[in-house]
Amino acid sequence: MKLEYVIKKEDISKKLKDILKNKLYISSILLKRLKCSKAIFVNDSLTFVNYNVKENDKVMIDLALIEYNNKFMDKFKLVNAPLDILYEDEYLLVVNKPNNMPVHPSCDNYENTLANIVANYLKKQKIYNIHIITRLDKNTTGICIFAKNEYIQELFIRKKDIINLKKEYLAICYGIINTKHNIIEKNITRKPNTIILREVNEIGDFAKTEYFVKKINYERNYTVVNIILHTGRTHQIRVHMSYINHPLLGDDLYADENINICNYINRQALHAIKVTFNHPITNKYIEIVSNPPNDLKKLI
Numbered sequence: 001m002k003l004e005y006v007i008k009k010e011d012i013s014k015k016l017k018d019i020l021k022n023k024l025y026i027s028s029i030l031l032k033r034l035k036c037s038k039a040i041f042v043n044d045s046l047t048f049v050n051y052n053v054k055e056n057d058k059v060m061i062d063l064a065l066i067e068y069n070n071k072f073m074d075k076f077k078l079v080n081a082p083l084d085i086l087y088e089d090e091y092l093l094v095v096n097k098p099n100n101m102p103v104h105p106s107c108d109n110y111e112n113t114l115a116n117i118v119a120n121y122l123k124k125q126k127i128y129n130i131h132i133i134t135r136l137d138k139n140t141t142g143i144c145i146f147a148k149n150e151y152i153q154e155l156f157i158r159k160k161d162i163i164n165l166k167k168e169y170l171a172i173c174y175g176i177i178n179t180k181h182n183i184i185e186k187n188i189t190r191k192p193n194t195i196i197l198r199e200v201n202e203i204g205d206f207a208k209t210e211y212f213v214k215k216i217n218y219e220r221n222y223t224v225v226n227i228i229l230h231t232g233r234t235h236q237i238r239v240h241m242s243y244i245n246h247p248l249l250g251d252d253l254y255a256d257e258n259i260n261i262c263n264y265i266n267r268q269a270l271h272a273i274k275v276t277f278n279h280p281i282t283n284k285y286i287e288i289v290s291n292p293p294n295d296l297k298k299l300i
Helices: 016-022 028-036 114-123 150-158 236-243 294-299
Strands: 002-006 040-042 058-062 085-088 092-097 141-147 166-174 181-185 188-190 198-200 208-217 222-229 270-278 285-289
Touching: 016 028, 016 040, 016 058, 028 150, 085 285, 092 114, 114 141, 141 150, 166 236, 166 294, 188 236, 198 236, 208 236, 222 236
Parallel strands: 141 270
Antiparallel strands: 002 058, 040 058, 085 092, 092 141, 166 222, 166 270, 181 208, 188 198, 208 222, 270 285
């Protein structure tokens, strides 16, 4: 992948590194990689980043020259398994994550992970690194976004306001939620003496969750909601819905032990159903939808 930029009058006498950071959104870490890989050119000549640019200079960055030495081979074990692809182009891969599959390898599960399957798939395109844009818990299903290089991954951070990534979830909650629409704004932090659990706490990071009631099952005492995440804290939806006394069905981490939330489903009833964003390269509006799996369909 190559990035190009023609120096404008307003850019005259600026350092090349300033152009790369402010016009092409290149981070300091990526800039170091580009320098080491000799991948920075002006007017087709290899150029130092302290160069003072001139009007009409043609800046070109060749990301293909970055040498990763097949690094993911050490971290990921290639797994040849089906991959449910929802969207793909030369920059992004968007897949549908099944239940009971973590995104990352760990000491408890090194093989059966989404990243291992994606690594095997991308190797065929001579891509040797995994760059995850959105993550899901092991037993949450739905949309996961991968970038095909670290530059695209960084754009989702550095061009956050322009890309405007929005994530929508389908959840099924214990009890009857009578408020048809609500916004929960409660800080979340790690619960003391645990690695996994989170809790609502004033000392935590700001978290904002918005929900819309879609359907109520009075006979079985649960509510189907659509949820929009405005922030991305660990376990945010699960923590916030538990905080308002409507934990997700099947969520044995955050439901009160006196509540039987596992009658109808053996995992947390949560599915990443839709994402929308402006493409980081083409600026085209993208909308991707994932149909709920069968266990959620039955409850809906």
